[in-house]
Amino acid sequence: MLIEAVCGDLTREHVDAIVNAANSSLLGGGGVDGAIHVAAGPALLAECRELRRTTLPDGLPTGDAVATGAGDLPARWVIHTVGPDRHRGQTDPGLLASCFARSLDVAAALGACSVAFPAVSAGVYGWAVDDVAQIAVDTVRSWAEQHPVDASGREHAVTLVRFVLFSETALEAFRSALTRGSGGSTPS
Template identity: 65%
Template sequence: MEISCHLGDITTERVDAVVNAANSSLLGGGGVDGAIHRAAGPELLAECRRVRAERWPDGLPVGEAVATGAGRMVARWVVHTVGPNRHAGQGDPDLLASCFRRSLEEAHEVGAASVAFPAVSAGVYGWDPAVVADVAVATVRQTAPATPGVQEVRFVLFGEAVLAEFERALGA
């Protein structure tokens, strides 16, 4: 598996699947979640409502992931995951690792060969970008053997400081 990182807009990545740092409602929000919902259009919201009705009526749990179509985006799928919120006392790195592991597993299950990840929980959820980078890179590397169909993972990041942490983690 090829793993890379760069600054960019995750909504325009030419990959099979884009990972959404979603909230448990799956109905859109701010940050990456809001950007993905805006780019994907109403088709994504309709799919998320269906997922809520059929599979996760109480909302997607922290650390879990679920795939939907990507609506109007270039990507074919959106893999939604709910990161832990440090401000709400969710400081267990295993929960954060679960986001990356379960997202990669979901991408593999739908047949995605390429996946773009944001820095899940490094924004308004208050996790230190260095910790997110270390957990994300280690988890993707550990999960790679169980997801052989995924050939490429890109971490698409929103700022120079976060990019620097992912570059450090990838070089470690």
């Protein structure tokens, strides 16, 4: 699996799936969540409302992930995940790691080969970007080791993970995490 980090706009990524740092309501919010909902248009909100009406009446739990279509975005799917909020006492790194692992599980089940992530929980949820970067990179690497791509390039294999970051500071944190124990991953 190729793992890379870039500074950019997640809503413009031409990948199979982008990951939304959502809130549990799935009905939009600020930051990455708000930007994705605006760029995707009303179809995304309609799908999220249907999820709430049917399978997730209490909202999406922290650390879990669920997919919808991507509306007007260049990606095919949006994978919504709810990161832990340090301001609410959610300081377990396992919850944050679960956001990345569960998102990759969902992506693989969809047949997505390329996935773009934001720095989940590094914004208003109060996690230090260096911590998010290390947890994210370690989790993606671990997930890749547990889901190797064979020579035939299985059709349900995630082969590219791109961290799309909002600032040079975040980009540097992710590049630094990628450099540590780079075991086949390539920072870009």
